[in-house]
Amino acid sequence: MNNLNQEDALQFLTGVLSVPSVNGTDGERAMAEYLCTYLNSHGIAATLQPIDDRHANVIGRIPGKSDQTVIWNGHLDTVPWGKLDEWDTDPSLPIRLGNRIYARGASDMKSGLAAMAYVCAKMAENHVVPDDTILFLGTCDEEKGGLGAESFLSIAREEHPSFLLIGEPTGCRLGIAQKGCLWLSLSVNGKTSHGANPEEGGNALEGGFEVLRELKCYINSFYHEILGASTMQVTMAEGGIAPNMTPDHARFLADIRIVPALTRDMALHHLRRLCAEYTQKLGGKVTFDIELQNERMGIEIPKEDRRLSQFEEILRSQGLPVEYSGISYFTDASILLRQFTGCPVLLYGPGDPQLCHKPNESVDVRNYLKSLETYRSFYHRD
Incomplete structure (x- = not known):
């Protein structure tokens, strides 16, 4: 040519x-x-x-x-x-x-x-x-x-x-x-109580933040020589009823960018384990629903x-x-x-x-x- x-x-x-x-x-x-x-x-x-x-x-x-x-x-x-x-x-x-x-x-x-x-x-x-x-x-x-x-x-x-x-x-x-991409939606169901007695309730907002904080540590541990580390950030959080009430529901969105060594199944498996452990710790007062809204390998x-x-x-x-x-x-x-x-x-x-x-x-x-x-x-x- x-x-x-x-x-x-x-x-x-x-x-x-x-x-x-x-x-x-x-x-x-x-x-x-x-x-x-x-x-x-x-x-x-x-x-x-x-x-x-x-x-x-x-x-x-x-x-x-x-x-x-x-x-x-x-x-x-x-x-x-x-x-x-x-x-x-x-x-x-x-x-x-x-x-x-x-x-x-x-x-x-x-x-x-x-x-x-x-x-x-x-x-x-x-x-x-x-x-x-x-x-x-x-x-x-x-x-x-x-x-x-x-x-x-x-x-x-x-x-x-x-x-x-x-x-x-x-x-x-x-x-x-x-990098691949995962968009996670995490719905958290808790139990309301008076703000003066938080131990009687299950705080959905706190539960979501704690689980996602632990998930972020796991995600960030995966590294690639060209791409750098996998990343995660919470891009939306909503919930709460009133200043003196324990929130009984919350919803979070998270953007995760994964290096090839980290797969969707690995991330979801770790998140499910974290959710199960938190639910057990609070005696069932807080439960979680996970939805994957987008996935790119x-x-x-x-x-x-x-x-x-x-x-x-x-x-x-x-x-x-x-x-x-x-x-x-x-x-x-x-x-x-x-x-x-x-x-x-x-x-x-x-x-x-x-x-x-x-x-x-x-x-x-x-x-x-x-x-x-x-x-x-x-x-x-x-």
């Missing part, structure tokens, strides 16, 4: 950033339609996967030399603008200032999405046959419930990918691990994986440092792996993870162009 046209690639990125796809506000389907039209116009048999009036995925496929399939994934949606007075530019209109392009989604993750789509289009346009079949997957609703990834799995029963590459923002570092690619080695070789051949990174937020990979069990995942994209979801979000043009060459080299050798 001939060298990529940098100005053409930047113009395409500007076009992608100009299509509004704010989750919950705009129709993300328009972004899917834009990419589908672009891929089709360059010789890729791309299709829409309609979900509803506002949501759709875009799926394209480039047949390869082998019988293996790899998925190139990026999400179509962005978070809202936030406070407009905190932006120096209009977040809905991409603008280049020096070596950076500013717009909502510039880092998270339309630059990675555009780079993947552009390289796929140029492969097809130049009749390049990649080493493995590439399935380009643009998913909607990643920033909220993962509706796009869930919907893709419903039609992908016959897919058996050998590798999953996600263009999430890593600053052109190799994202070899990501932790992910790590093996250091010896051949695709990781290929990426390392590509970066070295470009005279670039080989740097590793991990992310604390979740991606569509944690949904896709529910079906594609054991599939290695690598995150690599031009966006800056420190700028995601913030005012004045931008992407370094040099990183965007660098990612194009890296994606191109990954499945094609000139």
